[in-house]
Amino acid sequence: MAIIKPFKLEEVRDALTAIGVHGLTVTEVKGYGRQKGHTEIYRGAEYAVSFLPKLKIEVAVNADVADKVVEAIVAAARTGQIGDGKIFVYNLDSAVRIRTGETDKDAL
Amino acid sequence: MKLTRLLTGLAAALATAMFIGLAAPAAVAQDNPAAAPAAPAAAPAATAPAAAAAAKPAPPATPACAGAVAAIPETDKFAAVPAVPAVLTNCTPSGGDTAWMLTSMALVLMMTIPGLGLFYGGMVRKKNVGDTVMTSFAITCLVTVLFAVVTYSLAFTAGSPFVGGFSRVFLQGILSDINNGGIGNPNSLAPTIPETVYMCFQMTFAIITPALIAGAFAERMKFSAMLWFIGLWAIFVYAPIAHWLWGPDGIFNSSNDAAWVKVLDFAGGTVVHINAGVAGLVAAIMLGKREDTGPGHNMVLTFIGAGLLWVGWFGFNAGSAVSAGVQAGMAMTVTQIATAVAALTWMFVEWGHRGKPTVIGICSGAVAGLVAITPASGFVGPIGAMAIGVACGVGCYWGATGLKHMFGYDDALDCFGVHGVGGMIGAFLTGVFAVQQYGGTAGLMEGNPHQVVNQCIGIITVIVYDAVVTVIILAIIKAVIGLRVSDEIERDGLDLALHGEVVH
Numbered sequence: 001m002a003i004i005k006p007f008k009l010e011e012v013r014d015a016l017t018a019i020g021v022h023g024l025t026v027t028e029v030k031g032y033g034r035q036k037g038h039t040e041i042y043r044g045a046e047y048a049v050s051f052l053p054k055l056k057i058e059v060a061v062n063a064d065v066a067d068k069v070v071e072a073i074v075a076a077a078r079t080g081q082i083g084d085g086k087i088f089v090y091n092l093d094s095a096v097r098i099r100t101g102e103t104d105k106d107a108l
Numbered sequence: 109m110k111l112t113r114l115l116t117g118l119a120a121a122l123a124t125a126m127f128i129g130l131a132a133p134a135a136v137a138q139d140n141p142a143a144a145p146a147a148p149a150a151a152p153a154a155t156a157p158a159a160a161a162a163a164k165p166a167p168p169a170t171p172a173c174a175g176a177v178a179a180i181p182e183t184d185k186f187a188a189v190p191a192v193p194a195v196l197t198n199c200t201p202s203g204g205d206t207a208w209m210l211t212s213m214a215l216v217l218m219m220t221i222p223g224l225g226l227f228y229g230g231m232v233r234k235k236n237v238g239d240t241v242m243t244s245f246a247i248t249c250l251v252t253v254l255f256a257v258v259t260y261s262l263a264f265t266a267g268s269p270f271v272g273g274f275s276r277v278f279l280q281g282i283l284s285d286i287n288n289g290g291i292g293n294p295n296s297l298a299p300t301i302p303e304t305v306y307m308c309f310q311m312t313f314a315i316i317t318p319a320l321i322a323g324a325f326a327e328r329m330k331f332s333a334m335l336w337f338i339g340l341w342a343i344f345v346y347a348p349i350a351h352w353l354w355g356p357d358g359i360f361n362s363s364n365d366a367a368w369v370k371v372l373d374f375a376g377g378t379v380v381h382i383n384a385g386v387a388g389l390v391a392a393i394m395l396g397k398r399e400d401t402g403p404g405h406n407m408v409l410t411f412i413g414a415g416l417l418w419v420g421w422f423g424f425n426a427g428s429a430v431s432a433g434v435q436a437g438m439a440m441t442v443t444q445i446a447t448a449v450a451a452l453t454w455m456f457v458e459w460g461h462r463g464k465p466t467v468i469g470i471c472s473g474a475v476a477g478l479v480a481i482t483p484a485s486g487f488v489g490p491i492g493a494m495a496i497g498v499a500c501g502v503g504c505y506w507g508a509t510g511l512k513h514m515f516g517y518d519d520a521l522d523c524f525g526v527h528g529v530g531g532m533i534g535a536f537l538t539g540v541f542a543v544q545q546y547g548g549t550a551g552l553m554e555g556n557p558h559q560v561v562n563q564c565i566g567i568i569t570v571i572v573y574d575a576v577v578t579v580i581i582l583a584i585i586k587a588v589i590g591l592r593v594s595d596e597i598e599r600d601g602l603d604l605a606l607h608g609e610v611v612h
Contacts, residue, residue: 007400007599041608 003031003054003085004077012057015076019068023108027056035083054085060092060108202300208432209298209305215423216312220319221248223420227413227475228323231404231468231521235601236327237611243331247319247338254342255311262347264310269359269368271348282307298430309427314350317380318342323521324388328398328598331606333591340581341387345574346379353379353566360566362549371566372542372549372559374439375428377483377535378570385528386571388519390578395591397518399598407467414471418447421478425485438546439485442493443478446485449494450477453501461505469505476504476526480534484541487549492541500533532567539563 004012006028013024030051037050061069070087078084097107225244232240251259256279267273276282282303298306318338325334352358353373360371360378373379404410425443429436454473459465480500481493488496507525512518519525539560542551550556585591592598597605604610 038604039608040604040610046608 001056001058001090002073002077002087003029003056004073005079005083005085006053006055008077008079009055009057011076012073015072016059016069019065019072021059021061021065021069023060025058027058029054029056033083033086052083060095062105062108202431204432205300205430206302206305208436209301209309209427209430212423212427213305213309213312215420216309216316216427217248217420219417219420219424220312220316221245223413223416224316224319224322225413226409227417227471228326228521230406230409230411230413232327233402233601234405234611235603237405237603238607238609239331239602240322240326242607243322243326243334244319246331246335247322248315250335250339251315251318251342252311254339255307255314259314259342259347260307260310262343263314263350264307264355266356267351269357269366270351272351272355276307279307300431306430309430310350310354313376313380313424314342314346317346317376317384318387320380320384320523320527321388321391323523323527324392324519325395326520327602328395328520328592329391330589330591330593331602333585333589336585336589337391337581337591340585341578344581345387345577346383349383349570349573350379352569360569369562369565370549370559371535371562372487372538372547373483373535373566374486374538374547375425375482377480377531377538378566381479381482381527381531382535382567382570383531383574385524385526385531386574387578388523389517389528390575391582392517392519392524394579394582394586395518397516398520399595401518401520404468410468410471414474418474418478421447421482424478425482429486435486435547438489442485442488442490443481445490446481446493446497446500447474447477449497450474450480450501450504453498454505457502457505461509472504472508472522472526473501476500476530479504479527479530480537483531483535484538487538487543487547487551488541489543489546492537492543492551492553495541496534496537499537500530503533504530535563535567536560 002012009026016024030053032051035052037048037052039046039048041047057073059069066089070089073087094104095107096103221244222241225241228244229237229241258274258277260279261274261276262272265272265275318341321338321341322334329337352360353371354361355364357364357366359368360373361367362370362372371378421443422440426436426440429439451470451474454476455465455470458469477497477500480496481488484492484496504526507529508522509525511529512522512525538551539562540552542549542554542556542559544550544554549559552560582591593602593605601610
């Protein structure tokens with residue numbers, strides 16, 4: 001699971017496709033980290049917006065390629081600026097493809 | 109950063125103040141119409157190229173207007189109302205015409221805000237909606253001020269054949285001529301309404317023309333650069349071109365007997381649409397392509413905007429008769445017909461070409477039809493309107509989908525594809541389908557091929573002048589403050605970076 005800058009989505013997708021990942025789920029999310037928010041103006045009053053729009057992408061892959069996937073996402077999503085996002089790697093118990101009933105590795 | 113902004117603001121304020129300071133003495137000097145009715149023509153002739161105009165006794169408007177005023181007997185219905193000063197009585201010979209023109213002015217203003225703002229606003233991405241609608245609003249305000257200060261005078265008073273004089277700078281003397289000989293409205297196109305109403309009506313045209321250009325540079329131009337560009341363009345491009353076609357002594361004015369070439373442009377095919385379209389094309393090329401593009405965020409806004417444009421266009425076209433009479437009725441009729449035909453044409457062409465009829469498509473087709481019938485309304489009949497509708501439905505579809513990809517410029521919202529191409533098709537076909545019985549001039553179909561040649565001369569001259577001056581203006585702005593926002597701002601959206609607001 002990774003949190004990235006919204007405009008980096010296409011580059012991340014291309015990078016993942018290039019290393020053979022064939023599926024990706026994207027969610028629009030808001031959050032904050034070291035990058036603080038910005039201010040918006042409404043009739044002269046400034047309002048602090050402390051949660052910034054990001055994209056959450058979720059990719060399920062086999063453990064043996066997990067490192068490669070992380071590297072690919074880091075390479076594609078990095079701008080070097082504050083607010084590039086984070087990647088969290090965790091274990092999956094199982095997976096099922098609904099159409100066929102295939103499980104685990106076959107379902108990916 | 110803040111200091112730069114402050115300096116930019118100060119510079120803008122200073123420039124405005126200097127401009128007003130320079131213009132004011134000139135205005136005062138000119139504000140002396142004297143007793144002679146010929147004064148409006150003679151006074152501005154002080155400008156160098158106007159020497160020829162000075163030889164003329166008066167703008168052609170004067171006799172017509174004086175006649176109209178003289179024709180009103182002492183027992184005029186307005187004279188019975190004691191509250192109305194005599195000066196207004198004399199300059200309002202027709203209550204019906206004046207009422208219609210007051211209405212038309214409001215309709216045409218509605219075309220820009222909110223019409224055009226919504227039409228364009230629905231076609232940009234969500235991150236740029238605020239900037240797009242605010243561009244329409246800011247242009248409305250900016251051009252209103254410029255028009256009152258100088259561009260009305262430059263466009264619509266007699267001066268030289270190329271540009272008007274300074275007799276109406278700051279709108280001075282807009283009623284005083286009535287006291288000095290009862291001339292009334294000095295414009296030959298508006299003999300039966302107060303000059304104030306004519307001025308406001310024309311002001312709304314001067315507003316929408318530069319606002320249309322915004323379609324070409326949307327989603328990437330600096331807001332400050334946009335204001336400079338539009339302000340300079342309104343003075344150095346719109347004013348002279350409007351004078352050529354509509355000024356009392358303009359070189360192309362079809363109702364000016366001394367015109368060099370009589371070009372038919374009823375409501376602004378050349379002055380408004382070709383003019384805006386070509387300036388848009390130049391702006392799109394000089395700004396370069398957007399970093400990334402995507403589908404518009406809300407087609408319903410575009411639908412509402414197109415609907416408001418259509419309704420407002422009756423003020424635009426039927427209002428350009430400058431009277432509530434027979435010609436306005438035919439202008440209204442052909443406007444409705446051509447628009448419907450063009451919308452259907454675009455829809456069917458797109459359906460056949462891409463497989464689906466789209467909302468943006470039918471809305472764009474309607475606007476293309478409105479554009480193309482603009483120069484022709486008042487001169488052509490219903491059959492001509494149908495032909496023009498089909499021609500521009502196909503032509504503008506190609507302009508918006510084929511042409512721009514062929515040459516690779518990024519005309520974001522198809523300002524040139526719809527207004528430039530549609531304006532050219534309409535201006536050209538006006539020369540083909542003009543009917544003597546409706547507008548007083550015969551076209552090619554009635555055996556007058558000469559009118560087509562005249563139309564082409566008008567179209568080409570406007571394109572060349574517009575393109576050259578627009579390039580100069582944009583090059584100067586590019587050198588001084590730059591035209592484009594940074595890549596980062598473009599990526600995150602103009603709304604937040606330039607205006608500190610987001611739509612939702």
